Amino acid sequence: MNKTVRIALVALLCVSAAACSKKAVKPTAQPAPVDNSAMSQGDNTAGKYKLGDLETDACLRQRVVYFDFNQTEIKPEFQQIVACHAKYLQDRPTSQMRLEGNTDERGTREYNLGLGERRGKAVSDALTAAGGSASQINVISNGKEKPVCREHNEDCWSKNRRVEIVYTAE
Amino acid sequence: MIKPMRKLSSSFAFILLAFVAIFATSANAQQSLKIDIVGGVKTATPITVVPFALQGGSQPPTDVADVIHNDFNRSGKFRALDKASIVELPSQGSDIKFATWRLLKQDYIVVGRLKDAGNGMVQVEYELWDVNKQQSLLSQAMQPAPVGDLRNVAHQIADAIYEKITGVRGAFWTRIAYITAVGLGNNTTYSLLVADSDGFNPQVVARSKESLLSPAWSPDGKKIAYVSFESGNSNIYVQDITTGSRQLVESHPKGINGAPAWSPDGSKLAVALSFSGNLNIYVLNMASRQETRLTSDNLAINTQPVWSPDGQTIYFTSDRSGKPQIYQIPASGGTATRISFQGQNNQNVSVGYDGKQIAMVQGNGNVYRIAIMDQSLGGQVRFVSPGPYDESPSFAPNASMLLYAATEGTRGVLYSVSADGNVRQRLVLSDGDVREPAWGPYRER
Numbered sequence: 001m002n003k004t005v006r007i008a009l010v011a012l013l014c015v016s017a018a019a020c021s022k023k024a025v026k027p028t029a030q031p032a033p034v035d036n037s038a039m040s041q042g043d044n045t046a047g048k049y050k051l052g053d054l055e056t057d058a059c060l061r062q063r064v065v066y067f068d069f070n071q072t073e074i075k076p077e078f079q080q081i082v083a084c085h086a087k088y089l090q091d092r093p094t095s096q097m098r099l100e101g102n103t104d105e106r107g108t109r110e111y112n113l114g115l116g117e118r119r120g121k122a123v124s125d126a127l128t129a130a131g132g133s134a135s136q137i138n139v140i141s142n143g144k145e146k147p148v149c150r151e152h153n154e155d156c157w158s159k160n161r162r163v164e165i166v167y168t169a170e
Numbered sequence: 171m172i173k174p175m176r177k178l179s180s181s182f183a184f185i186l187l188a189f190v191a192i193f194a195t196s197a198n199a200q201q202s203l204k205i206d207i208v209g210g211v212k213t214a215t216p217i218t219v220v221p222f223a224l225q226g227g228s229q230p231p232t233d234v235a236d237v238i239h240n241d242f243n244r245s246g247k248f249r250a251l252d253k254a255s256i257v258e259l260p261s262q263g264s265d266i267k268f269a270t271w272r273l274l275k276q277d278y279i280v281v282g283r284l285k286d287a288g289n290g291m292v293q294v295e296y297e298l299w300d301v302n303k304q305q306s307l308l309s310q311a312m313q314p315a316p317v318g319d320l321r322n323v324a325h326q327i328a329d330a331i332y333e334k335i336t337g338v339r340g341a342f343w344t345r346i347a348y349i350t351a352v353g354l355g356n357n358t359t360y361s362l363l364v365a366d367s368d369g370f371n372p373q374v375v376a377r378s379k380e381s382l383l384s385p386a387w388s389p390d391g392k393k394i395a396y397v398s399f400e401s402g403n404s405n406i407y408v409q410d411i412t413t414g415s416r417q418l419v420e421s422h423p424k425g426i427n428g429a430p431a432w433s434p435d436g437s438k439l440a441v442a443l444s445f446s447g448n449l450n451i452y453v454l455n456m457a458s459r460q461e462t463r464l465t466s467d468n469l470a471i472n473t474q475p476v477w478s479p480d481g482q483t484i485y486f487t488s489d490r491s492g493k494p495q496i497y498q499i500p501a502s503g504g505t506a507t508r509i510s511f512q513g514q515n516n517q518n519v520s521v522g523y524d525g526k527q528i529a530m531v532q533g534n535g536n537v538y539r540i541a542i543m544d545q546s547l548g549g550q551v552r553f554v555s556p557g558p559y560d561e562s563p564s565f566a567p568n569a570s571m572l573l574y575a576a577t578e579g580t581r582g583v584l585y586s587v588s589a590d591g592n593v594r595q596r597l598v599l600s601d602g603d604v605r606e607p608a609w610g611p612y613r614e615r
Contacts, residue, residue: 070493105577106538108518108531108561109383109606110429110442111487111494113404114449114471117426140403141426145381150580152559
């Protein structure tokens with residue numbers, strides 16, 4: 001990702017983070033992340049996520065990103081979720097998450113393992129682009145092995161095409 | 171003889187009913203797989219397997235003639251005369267009244283007898299006769315076997331007869347592996363099972379609270395490589411199915427460790443690994459544990475490697491062109507070439523023993539069916555399953571039949587189908603999902 005795009009993306013995500021988190025009244029005051037992207041935007045430690053927010057914050061409580069068929073692109077409606085979790089990772093550098101990629105039932109099991117991983121990586125890339133550290137994120141793929149429903153229709157398939165965010169350290 | 175003639179005209183319907191009845195009972199008793207025929211073909215060779223005579227000792231629980239009868243019907247190559255139409259019960263060649271069987275339009279007849287061989291052992295003798303030529307084609311006394319081994323003996327007899335008549339080695343005395351998922355949600359138990367080719371004698375090889383998939387038989391039939399999620403991520407294990415001992419062979423903490431496939435000589439395992447960032451095909455040398463990367467792609471999903479029978483080529487699934495398609499690459503490394511061009515997407519190859527027939531899952535819209543491409547016929551595809559969610563084709567070692575996984579309602583079931591697509595049989599566990607079938611190699615006596 002080139003730097004211009006990255007800065008633009010980060011700026012967008014910061015706005016989203018502010019919108020979805022009550023605490024983030026202003027863009028976050030963070031030391032520049034490891035990868036040195038343009039994240040420093042003034043001092044405001046009060047806007048930082050803290051332990052416990054995962055259970056109470058309306059945005060952080062959303063842990064599932066859904067995808068279109070055979071797609072790995074993160075849809076606009078999930079950018080907010082990605083942004084607040086990226087901010088959480090940034091605010092709590094000791095936190096760790098597992099991204100579990102999942103697919104619908106169509107196609108073969110091993111191919112779907114790959115597809116689920118691709119989705120997990122798409123979310124991981126968005127999180128790191130928004131300031132989370134790759135060392136805080138572990139991507140695994142369940143393929144189509146862990147469906148939340150088993151009906152053979154688009155309604156059910158759309159629920160299964162997902163990445164679940166699971167915190168392994170808060 | 172008018173009555174049996176009439177019966178013959180609807181004999182196939184009778185066979186269907188007989189099968190359902192027979193297997194409904196024995197399946198419950200054995201906690202085994204239920205089998206019924208869902209299609210049939212009238213051009214199959216008519217053959218009669220006369221119930222074998224008991225000559226001394228007590229009646230064993232296995233009906234040897236019945237096992238042979240069912241093997242023949244499953245193959246699609248034969249149509250075994252239903253029991254109700256077997257009007258005479260000869261047990262040796264000299265007892266056969268050929269006129270009777272000619273009237274019943276039978277091409278071949280099998281007769282046999284069970285003898286008490288002492289110490290709880292039974293010896294099975296059988297003869298195969300050509301009805302029209304009134305000629306003996308086979309006459310064999312099997313090794314004495316314990317009563318519990320009689321299904322194996324029966325499958326061996328079916329193999330010998332199949333080979334004598336068709337010229338192709340029989341594959342009834344083989345085993346299959348498959349995965350079951352029993353229970354719901356977090357209470358699901360996954361099991362890797364091995365059973366006879368007809369679904370009888372299921373044995374649990376491994377159990378897990380997390381998903382198991384992609385069982386692959388070693389060429390000697392002694393080990394199974396498979397993928398387990400028991401540690402959270404997908405890892406590849408190799409397990410000895412007799413001793414139960416197992417090795418963890420691929421466990422990169424980052425990414426997928428999946429899709430194991432044995433080289434024909436058993437010295438290597440082709441696998442799909444994504445620790446580099448995307449899924450690529452690697453060859454793992456089992457002795458040195460050295461991994462050699464085969465595909466050089468950095469974006470696509472490359473998975474489901476399968477070796478050609480000569481070990482020179484590896485087939486795999488890749489979506490480098492957008493949708494998943496089948497590619498081949500020299501096993502020693504080189505350039506990948508796309509070989510599937512029909513249908514919207516193609517995945518998950520199984521290759522027949524001669525290397526010509528390549529079975530795959532072809533997806534068109536929301537319908538996934540098993541297609542067989544014959545490379546000697548210029549890549550033409552024929553469908554052998556109706557869909558809509560069929561996957562995991564696996565050829566029998568003689569390529570006369572395939573196993574595949576299908577979905578009925580919300581549950582997974584296995585089917586066997588003759589390679590011409592004419593005869594299909596469903597194998598269903600009474601409880602839970604059945605999936606990921608893998609047909610094992612020939613067994614050696």
